[in-house]
Amino acid sequence: MINLYIAPSSASSRKARAWLKDHEIAFQERNIKSKPLNAAEVKQILRLTENGSEDIISTRSNIFKQLHVDLDSLSVSQLVDLVVKYPDLIKRPIIFDDKRLEVGYNEEEIRRFLPREVRTAELHHLESQLSS
Structure with missing residues (x-):
């Protein structure tokens, strides 16, 4: 199951939610402003990062x-x-499952959450358009 951790005031969070809904991808949503992460959840997210704290900490935040x-x-x-202690340090949205993590909203990167068969079908469609 895909988890979507959001802050309602975040435009990127709203875009991520809309993208998941538009692509009919099931997800569990959690407002991390009203229900902050606990230590185990922060560790789980850190395990999925490529660059550790750099991937999840908003160094531009107040x-x-x-x-x-x-x-x-x-x-x-x-x-x-x-x-x-300071949940506002975390970039939002955070989208993840057991193996994949996306922090922030990136129209290209979020596609990793599409099922493989959908990505394969889109690739074949694109290839057929290019060869026409």
Whole structure:
């Protein structure tokens, strides 16, 4: 099952929700403003990242600027504690399942959540158009 963690005020969150609905992809939605992540959930998301904290921390957020934190100097447990304490540090939306993670809304990257058969059919359709 695909999980969509959003902040309702985020335009990117609304775009991600609309894209998943438009493509008839089942997902569980959670407002992380009203129901913040716990430590285990933050660790689960970090495990799916390619670049660790860099992928999920909004270094442009006001709270990040106020905290004056050096992410590179934090241990994983310190980072997790920081995110749990200050949930606004997290980029939104966060879209993930057991193997894939997308942070933010990117029209190309979100396609990874399309079922394989849909992506294959679209590729064949594109190839046939190119060869015509």
